[in-house]
Amino acid sequence: VAKKGSVTDLSPGMVKVALRNAENLGLDVDGRVADAEKIPYEDNTFDLVVGHAVLHHIPDVELSLREVLRVLKPGGRFVFAGEPSTIGDFYARWLSRATWYATTNVTKIPALNSWRRPQEELDESSRAAALEAVVDIHTFDPDDLAGIAREAGAANVATATEEFSAAMLGWPVRTFEAAVPPEKLGWNWARFAFGGWRSLSWLDDNVLRKIVPPKFFYNVMVTGTKPAG
Template sequence: MTTLDPQVDPQPNPPVDPEPNPHATAEEVEAAYADPKLANVLYHDWEAATYDEKWSISYDQRCVDYAVGRFRAAAGDRGWPYGHALELGSGTGFFLLNLMQGGVIAKGSVTDLSPGMVQVALRNAENLGLDVDGRVADAERIPYDDDTFDLVVGHAVLHHIPDVPSAMREVLRVLKPGGRFVFAGEPTRVGDSYARALGRLTWWLTTNVTRLPPLTGWRRPQEELDESSRAAALEAVVDLHTFDPTELERTARSAGAVNVRAVTEEFTAALFGWPVRTFEAAVPREKLGFGWAMFAYRTWQKLSWLDENLLAKVLPRELFYNVLVTGVKPKA
């Protein structure tokens, strides 16, 4: 029998992450309307298994280029590669894993409020052979020590966090002095208004037109539409914020960041992309093949080029759909 030295306190067991809950009950969903953090867990656990497919996420050169491009648009090429990076609200790991493959990051850690998302992110990292660990975590109370990371990143996460200023202070706490944060894919106030309007219109048109007898083969089964509608309703609970770029810069500075900068992107690309994504969610997946995916992606690429190289020079930054923000923790 092995005995413990009575003068040495045994190490506590490490925290055990909760199990995913991809099939929430109606009662749980109802409770989530009053609790945005619970809503985030239920909604993203439900989406975790199909999230990459829904958003056309991959871990090939297409998405590597996209992730590195977003990082470069916000922060430039300075400091590469970062030794140890944390992704906040990682989802399936899209941003961190593709940045690692693109040479921006050497070692990574993923955190998300959704256990399902953390599981998928770690599985994706393992399949890619990347050095990544992960924890279920609240962005307002990041479970890492002060001065741990060289870089903190996030993609489409800040708008899910109830208290963004608290989360930003936590980001600055876990960064090493001189460390950088980059958040991308956040909706602007103006962009969110037209994206949601286009999404609602596309959903209504698609689900009603596919009731016509010649097009019923293009209608998703009713139970899937009902589930999608329920998820869409819960999405209204988990999407808590939209951002004005100037105010987001102010929030980062108030948290203690320096060298803060916000940029925006996607105007015509968003006007095209949101109806496309909504249409894809409303029809059977098997109806849309590789040709459709390439059409959607190449059109989005061309419109993004137009937005970046022409429209960004003449339109106010508040009109664009996405805002990206970066900043640095002051050196001691």
């Protein structure tokens, strides 16, 4: 698909991991620690810019998209995926909190105590969740995100959404996995979690997409191009 590429991240550790993975895969990739609002590459450098779960962490989304368009070649495309929708984030976090509360309290029952993680591990998970709430700055309505991209100067802007019922399973599953000892969850659990997600993803794509408004799905994707003129 591509002969070479570049990666950027605000975290030096993430850049290091990305470069190591690229080397292991035999890919020609360079990496830089960078702020998405000030991308350290020249104008008209890239044919394609791709990001996943990035925009909702950036304080000024429009500014970052302007930077993306600056480093794209005329006619080049950007694609950002894995951004939380406003409605999806609401029900996902509610389901996650409810699952955490139920699991951590039910496992206090003596007969189920072997399913309870040590308290220090539960506390660490709670701190991680609190930090996530701090760094997750934005949620997006798909139409609003498209508008931000157009205001930044993008052409041919389009959005898509995915995961409705699949997200309603996925978030409780991940939360439950964080609340119980990993050795309690064997192959049957993995089959249930993955199989359930696949089945509900099929339901979302083939049935619910026809009747549920796009903004109710959890993940938002946005794409656009740099004007050729």
